[in-house]
Amino acid sequence: EIVLTQSPGTLSLSPGETTTLSCRASQSVSGSNLVWYQQKPGQAPRLLIYGASTRATGIPARFSGFGSGTDFTLTISRLEPEDFAVYFCQQYENSPWTFGQGTTVEI
Amino acid sequence: QVQLVQSGAEVKKPGASVRVSCKVSGYTLTELSIHWVRQTPAKGLEWMGGYDPEEGEIIYAQKFQGRVTLTEDTSTHTAYMEVTGLRSEDTAVYYCAILRSAIYYYFDSWGQGTPVTVSS
Numbered sequence: 482e483i484v485l486t487q488s489p490g491t492l493s494l495s496p497g498e499t500t501t502l503s504c505r506a507s508q509s510v511s512g513s514n515l516v517w518y519q520q521k522p523g524q525a526p527r528l529l530i531y532g533a534s535t536r537a538t539g540i541p542a543r544f545s546g547f548g549s550g551t552d553f554t555l556t557i558s559r560l561e562p563e564d565f566a567v568y569f570c571q572q573y574e575n576s577p578w579t580f581g582q583g584t585t586v587e588i
Numbered sequence: 589q590v591q592l593v594q595s596g597a598e599v600k601k602p603g604a605s606v607r608v609s610c611k612v613s614g615y616t617l618t619e620l621s622i623h624w625v626r627q628t629p630a631k632g633l634e635w636m637g638g639y640d641p642e643e644g645e646i647i648y649a650q651k652f653q654g655r656v657t658l659t660e661d662t663s664t665h666t667a668y669m670e671v672t673g674l675r676s677e678d679t680a681v682y683y684c685a686i687l688r689s690a691i692y693y694y695f696d697s698w699g700q701g702t703p704v705t706v707s708s
Contacts, residue, residue, distance in 0.1 A: 516694045525683055525698035526633070532692040569633060573693035577649035580633035 483508055483572050485581035492586045496560050502584045504553040504570035512549045514573040520583075521566045529568075530555065557586070590614040592622075592684050592699035599705045600674050607670040608702045610684030617660050621687040622667040623695065624658060626680040636669070641689055674706045 484507040494500055504515070512533035518526035528537040530546035533553055543558040557564055565588050570581040595609040610622060623638025637648035637658055646658045657670045667684055682702045685695035 513692050518695075525685075525701055526695070527698075528694055528696045531694035531696075535692070537694075537696060571633070571635075571695075576647070577651065578635040578693075580635070582632050 482577055483510065483575055483579055485570050485572060485579055487568075487570060487581035487584045489584060490582075492584060493588070494560055494586060495588065496562055498560050499556065499558045500560065500586065502555045502557075502568055502586075504548075504555070504581050506551045506553070506572060506574075508574075509550050510553075510572045510574040512553075515546075515548065515553050516571045516573070517544075517546055517555045518569045518571065519564075519566045520569065526569060560586070562588075590620070590686060590697050592686070592697060594682075594684060594699040594702045597703045597705070599707065601708055602674055602676065602706055604674050604706075605670060605672045606674060606704050607668055608682050608684075608704070610667040610669070610699050612665045612667070617662045617665050617667065621689060622658075622660065623685050623687050624656075624669045625683045625685055625695070627683070627701075628677070628680040630677070638685075638687060671704075674704075676706050678704065679706045680704060 486505045488503045515533040517530040519529050520526045529540050534546045545556045547554050567583045567585050569583045591613045593611045598606050600606050621639045621641050624636040627633050636652045640647045659668045684699040686697040688696050
């Protein structure tokens with residue numbers, strides 16, 4: 482099973498700041514098989530990025546994904562108040578498809 | 589615009605079974621690949637299984653094989669997830685989601701979630 486380790490666990494930031502979240506895989510993941518989701522309290526996850534770097538429909542350009550192999554990042558530029566949430570990465574390289582434990586971005 | 593609407597919260601005793609439904613609107617089930625993911629405080633998000641369009645069959649994460657059954661009723665556009673032999677560790681929010689699997693794989697639409705509590 483591929484283990485995805487996200488860091489840091491929590492980020493305390495202010496609106497307007499830029500941040501980068503990390504997702505490290507225990508074995509190589511093809512970039513096409515790495516996805517990022519955002520989740521707010523009481524809501525289902527929302528697709529942000531697929532194929533490691535392609536923004537989903539309706540996702541603002543301030544969200545950008547990068548990476549290959551075992552190291553992937555999600556950068557959020559100029560945080561907006563609605564960006565404070567939990568962010569998860571997920572891999573589709575091997576079954577079982579696994580998720581990282583999440584990074585909380587808080588004010 | 590596809591929409592997934594799940595059944596309501598459930599409270600079950602250990603050893604019981606639970607069945608959660610996921611009704612699709614905007615598309616027919618045969619056009620979609622429905623998967624199930626659960627979320628617990630301890631384990632986070634866990635993919636359970638779903639319809640594999642390449643294999644033409646439902647696939648399961650090994651952890652859930654044998655205790656989870658996924659079915660679909662195309663006449664009512666509803667997918668179902670049943671868990672038997674419930675344990676306290678099965679207390680979770682269960683989500684259905686649509687898998688897109690052309691060049692890239694991702695879940696792009698999710699149900700609202702169904703909380704299931706297992707408690708004596």
